[in-house]
Amino acid sequence: MNYKDIAELLFPSVNGTIADLEKEFPIRNLKKEACVTRFAPSPTGFLHIGSLYVSLISSTLAKQSDGVFYLRIEDTDKKREVEGGVSQIINTLKDYKIIFDEGAIDENKELGEYGPYHQSKRKRIYQTCAKELVSHGLAYPCFCTTEELDQNRILQEQHKEAIGYYGKFAKCRDLTLETIKEKLNRGETFVIRYNSFLDKTPTAICNDLVKGKIEFPTNQSDTIILKSGGLPTYHFAHIVDDHFMRTTHVIRGDEWLSSYPVHEQLFRAIGFALPNYIHIAPIMKNDGNSKRKLSKRKDSEAIVSYYNELGYPIESVLDYLMNIANSSFEDWRKNNPLANLIDFKFKISNLPKAGALFDLIKLNSVSKNIISNFTEEECLNRIKTWSEKYEPEFYDYIQNNEEVFKKSIPLWKGNQKRPRKDIAKWQDLTLNLSYLYKPSNAIEDYELDEFLSEQKANIFIDKYKKIIDFSFDQTQWFNQIKELASQLNYCCDIKEYKKNPSEYEGSIADMCALLRIILTGKKDGPDLYSLLQLMGLDLFNKRVACFKNNFA
Ligand code: GLU
Secondary structure (H helix, E strand, C coil), rough: HHHHHHHHHHHHCCCCCHHHHHHHHHHHCCCCCCCCEEECCCCCCCEEHHHHHHHHHHHHHHHHCCCEEEECEECCCCHHHHHHHHHHHHHHHCCCCCCCCECCCCCCCCCCCCCCCEEHHHHHHHHHHHHHHHHHHCCEEECHHHHHHHHHHHHHHHHCCCCCCCCCCCCCCCHHHHHHHHHHHHCCCCCEECCHHHCCCCCCEEEECCCCCEEEEECCCCCEECCCCCCCCCHHHHHHHHCCCCCCCCEEHHCCCCCCHHHHHHHHHHHCCEEEEEEEEEEEEEEEEEEEEEECCCCCHHHHHHHHCCCCCHHHHHHHHHHHCCCCHHHHHHCCCCCCHHHHHCCCHHHCCCCCCCCCCHHHHHHHHHHHCCCHHHHHHHHHHHHHHHHHHHHHHHCCCCCHHHHHHHHHHHHHCCCCCCCCCHHHHHHHHHHHHHHCCCCCCCCCCCCCCHHHHHHHHHHHHHHHHCCCCCCHHHHHHHHHHCCCCCCCCHHHHHHCCCHHCCCCCHHHHHHHHHCCCCCCCHHHHHHHHHHHHHHHHHHHHHHHCCCC
């Protein structure tokens, strides 16, 4: 068979060779240990939290080894593409400070010598490689229609045979030059398939750097490498791009592991060295009694923008993801609360083999720590930026009441000596600070109970509002509270109270709790004197009125 003529017939305008491409994209001049990694999203819009996780791992590996991290846009499936999908992904990654050394850094701008970095612009490169495979009889054009392929599948299912394009089902494997010419003249469309018949290697071995050695039977179905428009399938693009972009570590979701035999086969056929592989276990979620992957369709927390909308600082999300990636991170962070994430010595071998469960409680706890370490100014700036975009009413409140708002920051954030961990995300503030932000709104869930009752609260506040004095210092204020406690039969000596609780309305702590509930709705919260100072008479009156309305 004259394979060269077939190749010429199929790709008349392709002049270069693989050897030319090797020269065009030379081995990178980097030190031996440098990792070249990539993030290779398809522009289908939203960025999945799992993709942020994989790109965090990839960029960390590249940065820590003085390597290169690049962005490749996998846009060969025009049907699935979403308008603006590329910019959305690029901008979200930028927000998360995932910085690329090269690649499709902007919708229209590329950086680096190994491009183009949009697969849709790399047709020449894929076709050069495919032509060479055809010219060696390793690939061939397939003209089968969807109906014919469906027919194959039905027969295979009926006879319980493996599904695929092989053996007697591979009708186009040995078409002659003449037949191919005729079909082309008739305008029949074709794809290019790799000819797996020639592969006699029994097994495909994947030495995954995390999952270890995994053995598969060699692929025996003729994989499509070029689709009918001449663009590659994922499988072929992966081989060609990761080779010519000189990727050293392919880090991708482990849903690709089952395609590994196809990839290994193609790498071998074309004569390219295999890269290192790290197949990342997905982030999972409990669903009834079983676990499943976080799904873009079902779970709002699967999409990165969800965290931005709620106002999680990006540092919190990144720290949380690094926690999943390497369990030793948690201790490191405890000892280095202010250190830059990149200074953590990330280890490939510590990546989890199985999918970690997404844990919102853990994320919140990580985030509370991060927020408690921000300066007050940082908090203010971030809250403003967040609320302007996502909570305009809260933004207006801050703009109009900046001084009071600023004073509230140490109340919920604490200070270095005594950090408070009330806030996991900026949206929490809209509830947590409702006593400032929406003072006249009724709080439906005042934390009253049988003991700290509405009746006790009313008796207390009716007296207290008559004597409250905002000019008192803390000692004067507390002395007045103590005096009132004695009048109302609340015990100021906790030991004494514990001995004879039935003789009192409660302790002084209970009386303070009543005041706090009236003002904020909650039993716990910041220091009461500071809270009153922050509120001032006007807000105090509003809150008391609000409490009264609620129990009218
Ligand atoms: N475009 C593929 C995806 O989005 C990339 C997989 C890979 O990293 O190789 O799943």
